[in-house]
Amino acid sequence: MDYFIQIVTDLLPGLDGLPVWLVIPSIMFMFGALIFTGISIYSLIILWFERKIAAHMQDRLGPMEVGGWHGWLQTVADAVKLLLKEDIIPAVADRKLFKLAPYIVFLAAFSVFAVLPFSDKIVGSELNIGIFYILAVSSIGVVGILMAGWASNNKWALFGSMRSVAQLVSYEIPIGLSILVVVMSVGSLSMRDIVMAQDGGIFNWMIWQNAPFNFIAFLILFIAGTAETNRVPFDIPEAESELVAGFHVEYSGMRFSIFFLAEYANMLAVGIIASTLFLGGWQGITGASSAPGIGLIWMLLKGFLIVLVMIWFRWTLPRLRVDQLMYVCWKVLVPISFINMVGAGIWIGLSS
Amino acid sequence: MPDLKTEEMVVQMGPQHPATHGVLRLEITTDGEIVKKIDPHIGYLHRCFEKHCEVLNYHQIIPFVDRCDYLAAMNNEHGYVMAVEKLLDIELPPRVEYIRVIMSELNRIASHLVALGTFGLDIGAITPFLFTFRDREKILDLFEMTSGARLLYNYIWIGGVAFDLPNGFVEKCFEFIDYFLPKLKEYDDLLSYNKIFIARTAKVAIIPPAVAIEWGITGPNLRASGVDWDLRRDEPYSIYDKFDWDVIVADGRVGVLGDSWSRYYVRVLEMEQSANIVKQALEGLPSDENVKSAVPRKVKTKEGSVFFRSENPRGELGFYIISDGSDIPHRLKMRSPAFCNLSAISDIGEGLLISDLVALLGSIDIVLGEIDR
Numbered sequence: 001m002d003y004f005i006q007i008v009t010d011l012l013p014g015l016d017g018l019p020v021w022l023v024i025p026s027i028m029f030m031f032g033a034l035i036f037t038g039i040s041i042y043s044l045i046i047l048w049f050e051r052k053i054a055a056h057m058q059d060r061l062g063p064m065e066v067g068g069w070h071g072w073l074q075t076v077a078d079a080v081k082l083l084l085k086e087d088i089i090p091a092v093a094d095r096k097l098f099k100l101a102p103y104i105v106f107l108a109a110f111s112v113f114a115v116l117p118f119s120d121k122i123v124g125s126e127l128n129i130g131i132f133y134i135l136a137v138s139s140i141g142v143v144g145i146l147m148a149g150w151a152s153n154n155k156w157a158l159f160g161s162m163r164s165v166a167q168l169v170s171y172e173i174p175i176g177l178s179i180l181v182v183v184m185s186v187g188s189l190s191m192r193d194i195v196m197a198q199d200g201g202i203f204n205w206m207i208w209q210n211a212p213f214n215f216i217a218f219l220i221l222f223i224a225g226t227a228e229t230n231r232v233p234f235d236i237p238e239a240e241s242e243l244v245a246g247f248h249v250e251y252s253g254m255r256f257s258i259f260f261l262a263e264y265a266n267m268l269a270v271g272i273i274a275s276t277l278f279l280g281g282w283q284g285i286t287g288a289s290s291a292p293g294i295g296l297i298w299m300l301l302k303g304f305l306i307v308l309v310m311i312w313f314r315w316t317l318p319r320l321r322v323d324q325l326m327y328v329c330w331k332v333l334v335p336i337s338f339i340n341m342v343g344a345g346i347w348i349g350l351s352s
Numbered sequence: 353m354p355d356l357k358t359e360e361m362v363v364q365m366g367p368q369h370p371a372t373h374g375v376l377r378l379e380i381t382t383d384g385e386i387v388k389k390i391d392p393h394i395g396y397l398h399r400c401f402e403k404h405c406e407v408l409n410y411h412q413i414i415p416f417v418d419r420c421d422y423l424a425a426m427n428n429e430h431g432y433v434m435a436v437e438k439l440l441d442i443e444l445p446p447r448v449e450y451i452r453v454i455m456s457e458l459n460r461i462a463s464h465l466v467a468l469g470t471f472g473l474d475i476g477a478i479t480p481f482l483f484t485f486r487d488r489e490k491i492l493d494l495f496e497m498t499s500g501a502r503l504l505y506n507y508i509w510i511g512g513v514a515f516d517l518p519n520g521f522v523e524k525c526f527e528f529i530d531y532f533l534p535k536l537k538e539y540d541d542l543l544s545y546n547k548i549f550i551a552r553t554a555k556v557a558i559i560p561p562a563v564a565i566e567w568g569i570t571g572p573n574l575r576a577s578g579v580d581w582d583l584r585r586d587e588p589y590s591i592y593d594k595f596d597w598d599v600i601v602a603d604g605r606v607g608v609l610g611d612s613w614s615r616y617y618v619r620v621l622e623m624e625q626s627a628n629i630v631k632q633a634l635e636g637l638p639s640d641e642n643v644k645s646a647v648p649r650k651v652k653t654k655e656g657s658v659f660f661r662s663e664n665p666r667g668e669l670g671f672y673i674i675s676d677g678s679d680i681p682h683r684l685k686m687r688s689p690a691f692c693n694l695s696a697i698s699d700i701g702e703g704l705l706i707s708d709l710v711a712l713l714g715s716i717d718i719v720l721g722e723i724d725r
Contacts, residue, residue, distance in 0.1 A: 058482035155363045159385070159706070232476060233548055241371040241474045242710050318548045319476025321707045322385055
């Protein structure tokens, strides 16, 4: 944030004359707008990417018309269409909750980005409990989903939100336990410290430390992260063939697209968290580079890579059933991550 | 803590629900995710087929038969014209029989491909659906080449077929068979033996053989329950007794007999057998003959009634025709296999999860056009 404040004050020298209580919030607002724009642009790109990948996996071409080259403008056109669509609120819906729900879901996805270190300097806030903050904030989304399902006054939406709440609450436990392994290895909750601990090239990345415990922790984090973002094979809250569209079945137009944006923001967040914790964060394969912007490129590359694997999952795998989903969490992932955490602790204790 | 009051919830599944394969409406009573009671409502696609038949002459009914089971129009035509031919005692040229068998079996493959794809879609696998449709497209190309239509053919006529096979059909058909048989392995790799797919479908919605027979379930669904019954072999019609093929009966290899996975996999194996039949029929195809030589100008029936049943991709398709001697049937009753198969779900589906109900519905492969008629 300090770095960002410095840039802004350099660009706008007049800011110095203003009182501090006005300058800091306005800069925060700017940073927020920047991230919001970034997420929107990223969503448009990744959506187009997903559609093309899906199409080629399925022996078809995907969007080819809009914008000329391989339909690259298709998602932009779709976004414009969603913005212009009529926003329907069902007559029997609880209007206040119905309107509020998408913003809470998006807020949860969005505020995670405040502490994600995109590079050495580009970070919203260097909290000393960054990873803890992420765990706490991302749970708020559940409330929004429950609100959406309940306020829609639709039985399918209610089913979807019930499933979603059960799923999200359950899968936070393996995520927390696997993050704990990293926290134990580094000895800090700060995202920056965690990245700094992985300095010096690909073999110093957290994923290879404390073999094999950190690697298992990475896999668990990734699987549970896929579940947290409601992606296939864990997409039962919006299971199309069962619940039509799940908790957002009654949403249309812009409100629907905010849910959509939140899902894709969550995917990127999972990708960036996983690569910060385990894949060296903003550091390249050969170590951190001093050139500006290189860190950001590495970070986004790693984040995209993980998002791509999630996309690959989606177009390959069928969907689990509700009870199987809970089984995977409580009887497979939670015990494994517990044992993994204890093992990592013993390993760290013995090797130090 | 005060006692929480809970009550069962009635949910309308359909007619616009994506898993009901058309316009079926299931009124389900649920306790949480568990389905307590299923009440199927049909008739959204009712087009008075049987009533229409009372004012149309025998030739004119063929396009209506197409539209009953629109995914297996050739099989429907075949069943219907054989019923009329039984009424008329028509002797067919052998080439006609061969062409009809080729078309019926190709259509059986096409229909099963839709069944597999949409079943995968119900379970959440999107990609196999596109793969099966890619292959089905090639069959539709063959049909288009022959009859000019891709879905509703009006091709098999009473006493013959509408057109002879076009030039190059036999080669293209052989080409398709050679292309298609290796694809079955692709489906196995992609879907059939996928761990999640097996977890979702094996041991789910089991129909025991006795129950299957009780409800009059026929076709692949019956054979998936382990009952060795196929009209093409047990009551041979047309020229099915000339070919060397096996009736596929499920062995419950990943779950138990009669579960959703068996119903799915019987269809995969049946496609292989159908491809074999097509191959043999193409090899034995008699050389040029007039395929319309036996087509009657005007259908002159005797007074009386006839029942004929044939093996449709969905089961036993029966036609019961009462004739008063004119060229218009006095009454025509269609025994629809999908209707009988569907009727079992209220019995089988009780106590399943909603997701399992979707798996059951997808695996019995219903076509609403045929249920509602």
